[in-house]
Amino acid sequence: MKKAIHAIIDFFYPPFEKYIPRQTFRYAVSGGSNAALNLCIFFLSYNFIFTDNVVYFGNIALTRYIAAYAIALSFSFPVGFLLNKYIVFQESDLKAEVQLFRYATVTAMSIYFDYALLHFLVGYLKMWATPAQALIIVILSLFSYFFQTYVTFTKKKQKH
Incomplete structure (x- = not known):
């Protein structure tokens, strides 16, 4: 598959x-x-x-x-x-449990930031909701990519 x-x-x-x-x-x-x-x-x-x-x-x-x-x-x-x-x-060699916990953490943070940023952009800055959500998706996608790449699914450091 x-x-x-x-x-x-x-x-x-x-x-x-x-x-x-x-x-x-x-x-x-x-x-x-x-x-x-x-x-x-x-x-x-x-x-x-x-x-x-x-x-x-x-x-x-x-x-x-x-x-x-x-x-x-x-x-x-x-x-x-x-x-x-x-x-x-x-290629990540971290245990699945560690990856799952980190992935869940990023998901929880993204939910919180999505909620907070949407209220900030729409409620305080008076942006239209759809463009605000589109901007948030871009921001959170970048955040998620870097977090997943360098934290969640990273490789263990090799001991020499």
Whole structure:
């Protein structure tokens, strides 16, 4: 499966090889695909699964869009981790548990920063919501790429 996914992604790489490394291209394709999956699941959950404005999970009440976000994240989080671990950063020799914890940490930070930056840009700077979210996606994608490359999926330092 890994070889097939690499072959598909790498088929589209040649026009970009002068500009970005293969790993960065794989990260962009994997991340973009995972973001599309997240958005599709969010759309389906929001429009077809959750029809009431407030959704109850036992004693927990969530707004419809937060419930849809939670469902989408429950799919895109493991898919994103697996794509990063086995497609983008397969040379990392850190234990999977360490990688998963670090990946979860980056995801939690991204959720927090997305929320905070959206409130700042829209609420205080009065930017339009969609361009603000697009800017946030670019910022958080860069942050995530560098964190995943140099922390989450890094190689252990060799002892000499």
